[in-house]
Amino acid sequence: MPSSNTQDDDQPLAMRNSRATLTRLLDNMIEAPEKLESITGIIHAVFGETRAIMVLDMSGFSRTTQRLGVTAFLLMVHQMKLLAMPAIEENGGLLIKAEADNLFCLFDETDDAIRASRAIMRQLAAASIILPEERRLYASIGIGYGAILNIEDEDIFGDEMNLACKLGEDIADRGQILLTEAAKATLTLTRVETRPEQISISGLSLDYHMVV
Known part of the structure; x- marks a missing residue:
């Protein structure tokens, strides 16, 4: 099974599967609770x-x-x-x-x-x-x-x-x-x-x- 971390070179760094990305998205949830649903969708899309x-x-x-x-x-x-x-x-x-x-x-x-x-x-x-x-x-x-x-x-x-x-x-x-x-x-x-x-x-x- 290929690793899920094989990244497309064209993928934005901010959207790559990394702990840094997850931490940033979770911080965004706290800072902008009105965007919780859309950010949740991003998290599931990335991870x-x-x-x-x-x-x-x-x-x-x-x-x-x-x-x-x-x-x-x-x-x-x-x-x-x-x-x-x-x-x-x-x-x-x-x-x-x-x-x-x-x-x-x-x-x-x-x-x-x-x-x-x-x-x-x-x-x-x-x-x-x-x-x-x-x-x-x-x-x-x-x-x-x-x-x-x-x-x-x-x-x-x-x-x-x-x-x-x-x-x-x-x-x-x-x-x-x-x-x-x-x-x-x-x-x-x-x-x-x-x-x-x-x-x-x-x-x-x-x-x-x-x-x-």
Whole structure:
């Protein structure tokens, strides 16, 4: 997948995808609230994309850190990233950022994100066979699909991003791949089976789908 930051040489500097552009536009919103709607349109035109979002969360951060120390867990995070990156890149994915024990990636389609997710799970399972039990690598993954704001291929914002984070970090058990309703709706892989699930969070019901 080509980077969203590939800029047309003829594009005005003030309208290029950059944090400086976003900051200026947000400042304009504050200074001219009557222009909020038009500036919002500009922000979506400059930064908006429709993508599949994959959020990977490693399992066992607190437990491993308490037992082995933070350096041991940092090593495990590094190993996880080394094992995950080939699957991400081979399926056209782009690593947007790695924070603590999380990876945030973009793909063109939900199918690509699922292929990468399954390959990552296989790689982690294979590597863990030869690792001591306390250093085995486990992860959970949430996948969303929809409109986002992509800031310089370094940060992403949007409802589907938030839902993918919720699924990957808070709801999925280790080894699970969960899809938002929007991601499930765009799934076309015939050999991928899913099961609908629902969970109540703060009095609200969240529907999602588990890859089985």
